[in-house]
Amino acid sequence: MSALDLFEKTPLAAVQKYWNDRPCNIRHSPKQIGTREYFDEVERRKYMVEPHIPRFAQFEAWRGKKVLEIGCGLGTDTINFARAGAHVTAVDLSEKSLDLARLRARVFGLEDRIRFIQADAEHLAANVPAEPYDLIYSFGVIHHTPHPERVIAQLPPFTKPDTTVKIMVYYRWSWKVLWILARYGKGAFWKLDRLIAANSEAQTGCPVTYVYSRKQGAALLAHAGLRVTKAEVDHIFPYRIRDYVQYRYVRVWYFRWMPRPLFRAFERTAGWHLCLTAAPAARP
Numbered sequence: 674m675s676a677l678d679l680f681e682k683t684p685l686a687a688v689q690k691y692w693n694d695r696p697c698n699i700r701h702s703p704k705q706i707g708t709r710e711y712f713d714e715v716e717r718r719k720y721m722v723e724p725h726i727p728r729f730a731q732f733e734a735w736r737g738k739k740v741l742e743i744g745c746g747l748g749t750d751t752i753n754f755a756r757a758g759a760h761v762t763a764v765d766l767s768e769k770s771l772d773l774a775r776l777r778a779r780v781f782g783l784e785d786r787i788r789f790i791q792a793d794a795e796h797l798a799a800n801v802p803a804e805p806y807d808l809i810y811s812f813g814v815i816h817h818t819p820h821p822e823r824v825i826a827q828l829p830p831f832t833k834p835d836t837t838v839k840i841m842v843y844y845r846w847s848w849k850v851l852w853i854l855a856r857y858g859k860g861a862f863w864k865l866d867r868l869i870a871a872n873s874e875a876q877t878g879c880p881v882t883y884v885y886s887r888k889q890g891a892a893l894l895a896h897a898g899l900r901v902t903k904a905e906v907d908h909i910f911p912y913r914i915r916d917y918v919q920y921r922y923v924r925v926w927y928f929r930w931m932p933r934p935l936f937r938a939f940e941r942t943a944g945w946h947l948c949l950t951a952a953p954a955a956r957p
């Protein structure tokens with residue numbers, strides 16, 4: 674059974690419930706949820722564990738520009754686009770995540786720079802007014818919806834010839850997939866797609882998680898006539914989970930002994946995040 678057969682009939686309500694029950698990164702800080710200290714710590718931890726995100730997003734490059742973010746979650750990247758001076762439209766399916774992202778924008782005095790919209794990205798055009806954006810950004814979202822290609826097919830009304838599209842989807846040929854197969858599947862590769870979804874996130878039981886090769890990533894973006902201009906693989910989570918959940922950062926033994934340059938090379942070859950930058954195909 675292919676991943677599509679497995680996930681395409683998943684009710685969107687199940688996806689929504691999963692992310693409402695535990696919005697992404699909500700436990701990145703033990704401080705009181707909703708306070709400035711809480712949000713600051715969420716951001717510190719996120720970019721400490723995933724330093725490639727600011728490199729990929731290039732927040733400062735979008736000053737004065739219009740950014741459409743699909744799947745903003747708690748709004749860590751959203752806030753950073755707005756802080757850098759962008760005008761952001763941020764969409765998410767999860768009301769709980771959006772409530773926190775809205776509160777976060779208020780806490781940092783950035784409400785006038787961000788428009789939040791609760792919507793299913795598979796029906797983006799029915800929920801977000803059609804207008805061209807300078808950047809369409811989506812980090813770790815599209816692989817969690819039952820029909821990722823439908824999200825991409827929604828993008829043309831939001832693009833113009835010089836729009837940049839930056840999308841991160843999970844990478845099929847990654848260390849994490851191998852680790853999930855070994856740890857949770859005891860090598861049962863025929864159950865791999867199910868195992869990946871169940872174990873892809875901090876909270877087990879994610880209803881939908883697709884993974885993509887570089888070629889599949891390019892084919893996904895082609896649903897909106899987008900051409901990939903850069904495809905980078907990055908990010909291996911190196912920490913011992915029992916320490917990490919206690920906010921301690923102890924590497925697992927095999928990564929502790931791996932020289933850092935070798936670890937970085939490994940991340941760039943077998944990382945979990947396939948970071949795709951794309952442009953409308955007609956653009957030279």
Ligand SMILES: C[S@@+](CC[C@H](N)C(=O)[O-])C[C@H]1O[C@@H](n2cnc3c(N)ncnc32)[C@H](O)[C@@H]1O
Binds near residue numbers: 692746748764
């Ligand atoms: C892993 S989180 C990533 C959040 C954020 N981009 C980040 O990096 O922190 C995935 C997000 O995708 C959202 N999502 C999943 N399916 C969606 C859909 N069909 N439409 C809109 N948002 C969706 C979830 O609600 C969740 O907030």
